[in-house]
Amino acid sequence: MRFRRGLATFAAAVTAMVPAVVLPxxxxxxxxxxxxxxxxxxWNVAGWKMHRGATGNGLITALANSIRNRHADFAALNELCRSQYKAVQSNLRASGWPTDVExxxxxxxxxxxxxxxxxFGLAIFSRQPMGPAARFPLAPDGSLERRQLLCAxxxxxxxxxFCTTHITPxxxxxxxxxxxxxxxxxxxxVLENYHAAGDTVIIAGDFNAQPDYGRMNPWYSRNLNVPLNGGNRGDYRELDDTHADSPGYGETTVAAGDTSGPGGQGKKIDMIFVRENRIVGTYTGDSLSISTACGGACSDHRILIGTVTVRVTT
Structure with missing residues (x-):
């Protein structure tokens, strides 16, 4: 379901300022x-912070059902306990969701x-069999976590x-x-090194930075220059950056109550990126309402979905 802000005048002003994000x-x-x-x-599921590692409180069923219902080819999970990871594996395997259950x-x-x-960490899932994973430790942030980039x-x-990461806040x-x-x-x-080697990469995860932050300028395509996201010098598109209400920014991906995004909407920190020169045709993204099937809210983040056609070397 689309997130609808109450600030209709803000959305109208933004739309008037920029007709659309123009793609090459x-x-x-x-x-x-x-x-x-x-x-x-x-989805960042707050598996320990909100669920204390629980596997029987509705979280596993809610997320596995969403993966199936959204016909996902790739899924990424952040803030996941290993027992929850194994429970997701079992749920998807039992339903015949993956082509290769092992x-x-x-x-x-x-x-x-x-x-x-x-x-405690992160995970990726694929409808089709995956090859060997590559794991890249990121610079220590002074906490007890050693954050990683995971790709396969x-x-x-x-x-x-397909990759996921959870950048430190x-x-x-x-x-x-x-x-x-x-x-x-x-x-x-790492993504640019993959590109130089002829690979196409789809990355999804929690970047803990909003699209209009200067630190995201090396990511977002230099062809994207709109009121909510300008000054870019990168080569990537985020699949929700053509959202009609917030072009160049997208929908919030956090729980209700946050107002730190443009015009008072909730911030967007969960993203799906693909290099622009590997995208064919149009792409879409959407942020979904947080399920309450876990005896309350299942996370403090919203599920983010996207659909994209990419060119892949055979």
């Missing part, structure tokens, strides 16, 4: 490429004991990689560098 012409696939369309799904998910811990003695290719399309200066900004740069460097 799509580049068709070459002889050694294929165009492939994917549905992407991501090779459709990967887990990466951020802390080995944060969930009452068990690992499709087994049948090794030049297509802190932007304190550590070692002379702002740590959120440094981690964002580290992740972007």
């Amino acid at each position: 012409a799509a580049v068709p696939a070459s002889a050694d490429e294929v165009n492939a369309r994917y549905n992407v799904w991501t 090779n459709f998910s990967r887990f990466q811990e951020h802390n080995s004991t944060a969930c009452n003695g068990e690992p 290719p499709l087994e049948a399309r090794p030049h297509l990689r 802190s932007n304190d200066v550590i070692g002379g560098v702002k740590i959120n900004e440094r981690q964002l740069g580290e992740v972007l460097t």
Whole structure:
């Protein structure tokens, strides 16, 4: 369901200032490429903070049902306890969601004991079998977590990689560098290295930075220059950046009550990025209302979904 702000005058003003986000012409696939369309799904589930690692309180059923109902090809989960990861695996496996029930998910811990003695971290899931995971530790943020970038290719399309990350919310200066900004740069460097090697990457996760922040300018495409998101010098599109009410920014991805986004809407920190020159045609993104099937709100973040066609080297 679309998030609707009460600030109708703000939305109208933004729309009047910019007719639409204009995309460059799509580049068709070459002889050694294929165009492939994917549905992407991501959620920060606050698995320990709000659920204390629980697997029987409705969270697992709610998220697995959403993955199936949204026909996701790729799914990413942040802030997940390992027992919750295993429960998601079991739920999806039992429903026949993945094509290969033994090779459709990967887990990466951020802390080995944060969930009452068990690992805590992030995970990716794929409808199609995946190849070996690549794991990239990010710069320490001074906490007990060691944040990571987790990526894996499709087994049948090794030049297509799906990644997730959960960037630290802190932007304190550590070692002379702002740590959120440094981690964002580290992740972007890995993605650009993949691109230079001929790979197409879809990344979904919690970036803990809003689209209009200066630290996101190296990410967002230089072709995106709108009132809510200008000064960009990057090469990537976020799949919700064509949202009609907030072009260039997108919908909030946090719980109701936050007003730190433009015009008083909730902030957007969960994102799905694809490099612009790998996108074919139009793409879409949407932020979903938070389920209350967990004896209350299932998370302090909203599920973010997106659909995109990408060019992949065969």
